[in-house]
Amino acid sequence: MTHAELVFVPILGRGHIVSMVEMAKLLVGRDPRLSVTVLIMKLPFDSDFDSYTSSLAASVDTARIRFVHLTCENTDAEISSASFLTNFIEGSKPHVKRAVAELVDSAGSTRRLAGFVLDAFCSTLIDLANEFGVPSYVFFTSSAAFLGLMLHLQSLQDEHHVNIAEFKDSAGELDFPSFTNLLPTKILPSIVLTKESVRSFLEHAKRMRETKGIIVNTFDELEPHAVRSLAGLGAPAVYPVGPILSLDGETKKKADGSCGGDDIMEWLEKQPPSSVVFLCFGSRGSFGEEQVKEMACALERSGHRFLWSLRQPPPQKGQIEVPHDYADPTEVLPEGFLHRTAGLGKVIGWAPQTAILAHPAIGGFVSHCGWNSTLESIWFGMPVATWPLYAEQQFNAFQLVVELGLATEIKMDYRRDFRMESGVMTADVIEGGIRKLMEEAGGERRKKVKEASEKSRKALMEGGSSYLSLGRLIEDILNNMPLT
Template identity: 75%
Template sequence: MTSAELVFVPTPVMGHLVSMVEMAKLLVDRDPRLSISVLIMKPLFDSELDSYTSSLAASLDAARIRLIHLPPVNTDVEISSGNFHNRFIESNKPHIKRAVADLADSASSTRRLAAFVMDMFYTTMIDLAGEFGVPSYVFFTSSAACLGLMLHLQSLQDEQHVDITEFKDSATELDFPSFANPLPAKVLPSKVLTKESVQPFLEHAKRIRAIKGIIVNTFAELEPHALGSLAGLGAPTVFPVGPILNLKGETKNKDDGSCRGDDVMEWLDEQSPSSVVFLCFGSWGCFSADQVKEIARALEQSRHRFLWSLRQPPPKGKVDVPRDFVDPAEVLPEGFLDRTAGVGKVIGWAPQATVLAHPAVGGFVSHCGWNSTLESIWFGVPVATWPLYAEQQFNAFELVVELGLAVEIKMDYYKDFMMERDFIVPAEKIEGGIRKLMEDVDSQRRKKVNEVREKSRKTLAEGGSSYMSLGHLIEDILSNMP
């Protein structure tokens, strides 16, 4: 039996790497003819990636999924630059080429290099795949609607000569094929509203049109309209195979060997069903001291039980993931922890998937990263949207307006490398969002969330739409293997 070797090239950040590794697991579990090498580039900033890959290596079947760590590279481009991804991947290409050449050399008559599967921001890898004579697939870590947005914006720019950056701070509403509702320009991703980043971003869309296929982390029952629009936008074959989730969640150990998060789960065990609002803003989510105080005031005034993952921003001018506060009291209003001791808990890092799975959690104040969105749907937890960066404003609009699955706190809030804002969301607005989220217990929205929850589970089961789509992807890979 000839086995097909796939080369996975993920972006080395948690939000992209985790879902791509879970995708690799799905493929090898489904078909014994597949094996996968995941090329892990060294990130330019300190992150928690190393601890994740170390724990991962011990749990994988090394004969089927191999993690190949590439040497670090030197690049003078800032991570906040609009051309960061292209420069970073170009710096890594010699190492990638060498690693793939080694894989090809070690292949035998029973194992052949079959395809590259690259991150949505690494489409320049298509040329390298061509050098090895294999097709390329893109793994799209966001929604089908976001894919439609990229393709449509690229057409607007290149065919209709629209300057997309003119939509910045505009009150215009735009018609997009991937949405049934008009889209406010104010929720467009910041990358397309900034002159230095719009061109590199839309170049990805242009290259995606020429690729063999697009693997999207979504499912047909969640985004029927968006998925139906993609062929008309010039997309190649699309394989919706989600929700792809790491349902075991991350684990982190304390110095004494116990697991971080154990005390959180013990606290949740003491709470009533659906009584707790969970606030968590992703691996990059953090706020200024003034904004933290407004969130604290909102929680105190709402009188709802809460679990708040509060992270400390990196030092000014330094690009890094947020860390836990040594003492959160230093940034919270005086006496807040004492006054709320009976109803709430302020923590640092949170085991998000595990928390969302707990029956005590009845609402989720989220940054609307796509992985977090899919987790909230999987566990049937309604969301209050507070996007921060990347395409999260767009995701928030999709959840609130297009799909009717969430309430809004502030849909056009940006806290981004490109569009840092000093705007503070006041406590009253945050409190209103929390109350609407937690007190509409019999709302149509909550019923919809539960319906989509059931669909998210059925779609992965044998005969489900994502199960079938994964099968079609495997057939496509094997039939196009050189």
């Protein structure tokens, strides 16, 4: 059998690579004619990434998915600069080209290069797919609504000559085709509100239009209006194939060889059903000492049981290094907080998020609203209180609260990234959000989340919307594979 070989190129945010590897598993598991080579571009600031990708590779139990680590590309640009990612991808192009050429040379009669599947932020690599004479597809790790926002903003900028960055100082609302509700300009991602970054960001939307198709990590039943709107925005074929989640048991080895999640799960076993609020803010989520103290005060005053994943920010403001666990969290927590809440809550560092969300003791999730975490909360039927930090998370929060009615708001326009910040959120606001989340037992929002959970699971079953969409994608890949 001749395998159709797909080259996957993720961008090295952990939320991006995990869902892309899961996508590769989905494809090869569905059709024995497909195989995948994942090209790993290592970012220079993530010291833990080698071990992380090694564990990912170890989780793949098929010879039809291979990982190739590319040479680490150094760039002179500041990591926090608007041009860093663009320069990094451009600098990696020769390494990608060499790896694909070696793949083609070694393929023999058993494999044939069928196409590139690129992260949306790797859209300039479409040029390489064209050089090799194969089609390119984009794997979009955010929502269909956010894809619609990108395409619409790019049209406004390039066809109607609108200066998108001017929305930064606007208090108005915008009408986006991918939403049924008007979107406040303050919810727009900071990357499009900064003139240094908006043009290169929207260039990705322009390039995506050139591909054979866009694979979106969502499902029709979650975003029916957004998915339907994409054709009118000039998108190529769109394949909603989600929710694509990594649901394998997460473990993290400690120095003594034990697994970091064991004590967490033991603590949860002792808590009543649906009684614990879980606070977790993703692989890059962290807060300064002043905000941590407000959060602690809110949790203590709310009286609810809590499990709090508290991470230490990078040492220098403006860097995007991955946060680490505190050696001693008492250095940032209010004096006596751990003693006073010992019977009520638990402060942890890294968290095995999916295992925690699946536990019956969890009754609510305070989340940064990253798209992977959003899909996980829906999968497990877990109500969310929104506390976005960066990227498109403010947009996701608005979608969850206003457009879909699946979440409650702590704050939707909070920001903590290197482009802009929203200051410190007070304990009163946080406490109110936690109370609303946890004390709405049996409410309409919880009912809607449970319904969305059922739909997410049906979408992946044989005959479900995402199952059928994946079949159409595979058919397109095989039909467009070069003959020689």
